[in-house]
Amino acid sequence: MEKGILLIMDGLGDLNNKKGKTPLSASKKKNLDRMAGEGILGMLSPIGRGNIPGSDTSHLTLLGYPYWEYYCGRGPLEALGSGIKLREGDVAFRANFATVEKGKIMDRRAGRIPTSLGRKLEKKIKKIKVNGAEVLFRSTVEHRGVLILRGKGLGACVSGTDPHAHVQVPKSRALEKGSEKTARILNEFTKKAMAALCRAEENKGRKLPANAVLCRGAGAYRKIEPFAKRHGFNGACIAGGALYKGVAEYIGMDVLHVEGATGTSKTDLKSKARHAVAALRNHDFVFVHIKATDNCSHDKDAKCKQKIIERVDRELVPALKKTGANIIVSGDHTTASCTGKHTGHEVPLLCWGPGFRKDSVKKFDEFYCMEGGLGHIDGWDLFPVMANAMGKGKKVGT
Amino acid sequence: MEKGILLIMDGLGDLNNKKGKTPLSASKKKNLDRMAGEGILGMLSPIGRGNIPGSDTSHLTLLGYPYWEYYCGRGPLEALGSGIKLREGDVAFRANFATVEKGKIMDRRAGRIPTSLGRKLEKKIKKIKVNGAEVLFRSTVEHRGVLILRGKGLGACVSGTDPHAHVQVPKSRALEKGSEKTARILNEFTKKAMAALCRAEENKGRKLPANAVLCRGAGAYRKIEPFAKRHGFNGACIAGGALYKGVAEYIGMDVLHVEGATGTSKTDLKSKARHAVAALRNHDFVFVHIKATDNCSHDKDAKCKQKIIERVDRELVPALKKTGANIIVSGDHTTASCTGKHTGHEVPLLCWGPGFRKDSVKKFDEFYCMEGGLGHIDGWDLFPVMANAMGKGKKVGT
Structure with a gap:
């Protein structure tokens, strides 16, 4: 059976600047672009079209726990x-x-x-x-x-x-x-x-x-059905930020301790990569979270966001790709670097690996993804798409 | 008022082989491709994105009876x-x-x-x-x-x-x-x-x-609202397999006896075509089911599946097209010929006829359909799309 990795760059989506560029479209990211060419793209609305996600509601939903049923407020997650x-x-x-x-x-x-x-x-x-x-x-x-x-x-x-x-x-x-x-x-x-x-x-x-x-x-706080029981396979979380570890803890994933994972722009991406690869040995699914992209957007620093994306492309993506697992790369929401705020614009989505079809789009950004073969997808549909790619979806009927 | 034909090739969708081909994309199917050029394409998720359909849950949903409300188990349908x-x-x-x-x-x-x-x-x-x-x-x-x-x-x-x-x-x-x-x-x-x-x-x-x-x-078993009452027009079923006739019987369609319709690769497609054309005389809607495509996939025989598709294109499609009815061609799920199993990948969808718009895509397969003008559609939305094309949809409000 195939494994799966969900790589979320927090607040990855952005709006274009006056030159028509977003941090993602401006970035040099040959590994992600190569994956785009080999995989299938789309646009993600984490909590539905136009709705502005919080990081908490979005992550719950993307991990298979739709926010309207499972969100318990930010406090317990933190x-x-x-x-x-x-x-x-x-x-x-x-x-x-x-x-x-x-x-x-x-x-x-x-x-x-x-x-x-x-x-x-x-x-x-x-x-x-x-x-x-x-x-x-x-x-x-x-x-x-x-x-x-x-x-x-x-x-x-x-x-x-x-x-x-x-x-x-x-x-x-x-x-x-x-x-x-x-x-x-x-x-x-x-x-x-x-x-x-x-x-x-x-x-x-x-x-x-x-x-x-x-x-x-x-x-x-209330106890909910744990991840492995709900989905039929186990999952590990690799994150620096408390909120993300909290979401993973709440839904019963294994929250790994990763030295150097700080949830800031100084986070040790290579350490994260090593831990993600290691986690795949005894987990079917690994969620890797990068907070720094969002921090830059909140600071209205598009250049900093671009640099983080480029670092992720260089220091994290190649190791994940080498595992041969099914990989989804996306964000939990758009954060507009011009205003520093979350928006309800769609987030670029990249799916790569043996369980995904391939489309004809060659690059990974807000514009290319609009033409992706996955079309426009709501957050609550993403986990079934991943489970299906992993060959671990649930059949309904006979 | 316009008539409608739903042609389901069971398990039509597939994953690409090492050469990047699926049975549908590899097949010679000039009639279906011509319809693609004259019609509008899309990708169908019969029971929602990523979810793996059984044939029973899928057909119920595609025929306007969403599975979560109407599925009563396989036994009664068989x-x-x-x-x-x-x-x-x-x-x-x-x-x-x-x-x-x-x-x-x-x-x-x-x-x-x-x-x-x-x-x-x-x-x-x-x-x-x-x-x-x-x-x-x-x-x-x-x-x-x-x-x-x-x-x-x-x-x-x-x-x-x-x-x-x-x-x-x-x-x-x-x-x-x-x-x-x-x-x-x-x-x-x-x-x-x-x-x-x-x-x-x-x-x-x-x-x-x-x-x-x-x-x-x-x-x-329980009685449910019959087809004609629910949709406002009557429907006939042309199928060989017991399960599909059972679904049609359950929802109150007229299940026609078609000699030579066996639900196997030896099924008499010309007989099915004749009966479908005849059924349109006293029915507004005809559902035509081809089981053999799925059988080939389950036997991991992509070549056989391709041949069935080519036979359908030659022996069945021209007669249906000649009726001038609105025609939807799709599958009830993807069956991967490499594993022999149903998957939750989307199924190519072709809509052709006077009640449909036209897009710019010219061929009918998993890759062209990604770019289709209908986009990505859930199974429960397909029947309203058909009814609307037939000019028999229900207006909500005034």
Whole structure:
């Protein structure tokens, strides 16, 4: 039976610049273009035509768990990705260390504090007690962290405290009945976290002290049917970013530890390649995630995105190709480098390997893919297409 | 009003061989290619992208009865196709005469016994009585037959007794509550059939005696909205294979008797053509089924498949074309001649006639169809496309 690799370059799709070029179309990528010539192309709408995907909803869907049924909010996915074992009913939030002055948000990333500072501040936060639930907190990368509330009667339909704006820190509110307790506890936590952090030694002398924790992406964790049972074959995840590892953990893939995989533009692509090739020995399916493409787009740096694509083409793609596995290369959404935002434009899609047909298109980018033999495909149809190429699809009827 | 013909070559789609050819792309088929030049092409996913169709689920869907709502298991369809009138609640199985030695399955087709032997053995089986239900049995073609259990409280969620392997004949088990009685009766029948067949004169001297009946594809029959009522026009079916006649019977099409239509590579295509043309006189829609293409693929004989396609092009297509009706030519799934198995790859689709637009593509095969003007279409969308071409679609709203 054939193996499969899904290589997702986060936010791969882009809009053309004034010269009509996108980072992908401008890049020198002879390996990907050769695969395009040998494979079949198409355009992918990860969560349906025109809809703007989040990375979380998109990845769930692309991995065979349609978002409308399986998405549980960003919080639990970030928490799982940072290595926290969640229990059924835990309510988790994505958290940011932020700078607040007289109650007003000055910088919602506290000047992107270093990870080491986050680790130190985590210790202060962990001492916080609230009424009616257990508080778990973990700092992850730079200003990022996760907050988990564990206890009885915690709903997850609450507003967050991170409005992405220079305003007073808002109070969390219950958005549905049954979530009042969660909102109350989050507000209590926010207050106590500010009190603890403003006393922290580590913030002394910082122009942008990390003196608050802002939370968003509330979600309640629940166990779902694991990957191998659902699909009939096992899968491994190779990613640096916590969210992607979290998605994989949530759906029961094996999340591998990959040294040098950082989820940044400094990620060690050759290490990722080695781990992906090794993972294929005892896994049928390997998901490889590259975050840096999206980071560049969010920074409105199309040139940087192009360079990452070129590095992926040089340092990662050849090793994957050599395995002879069926390979799908795409993105989880388009991120427009001109605005730095996710959009609902289709994402170029490349399928290569023994289980795929071949079309006549020779290059891999937003324009060539429009003419690809796979046509226009929705995200929830991609996994069946991969499973079929692997000879592991499920027959319906006789 | 315009008429319509749906010509399905079973398992028409294929994967390319080392020379990049499929049976369809390698075949000489000037009539189909001329229709391609005059019509519009596309790629069909009978039960959705990447999903692997059975012939039953696919045909139901292509004829306007989406499988997820209307599929009742293979048994009832085979039974209906063999001419048995089913009653609401009957539980039917596809059955095989098989060779069993000391309880172990030696050949699940008893060396593909001739149809005449099956007819003789049928008489022995018909005498079997079981507790709590009526047993009906009919042998059909070669080793094939159908078993019907008729009575009260029979669920259809039972495992079969034909594991497709050289193992002990397994006991049927209830897979859901309410099907226990069916499993018990099937096991009683299986035992009594073995007893009756091992005494049969007809098996004497046979190296592979047909001394057991193995059952699979359990399904409960229910009446559904008939074709003419559902679609607003009537339809006729021209097929040799029992399963396809069964699908047509189930959905209330007129199943025509066509001499020489055998469901094999020796089928009389000219007879099918004559009957199809005649059927158009008093039917708006005619479904013509060719089984032999799939048989060749299952036998991993791409050359044979190519020859069948060429015969269809010569002996059947011109007569259909001459009617001036709207014609759709496609398959119910891809069957890979290299593996002999159904796959979830798309199937080439050709639409020709006064009700269809025209695209710029000139030939009919897996590669040209990728570039067709109809794009990529799911099976459940095909019937509305046909009805619309016929000027008989349903308007939604005003």
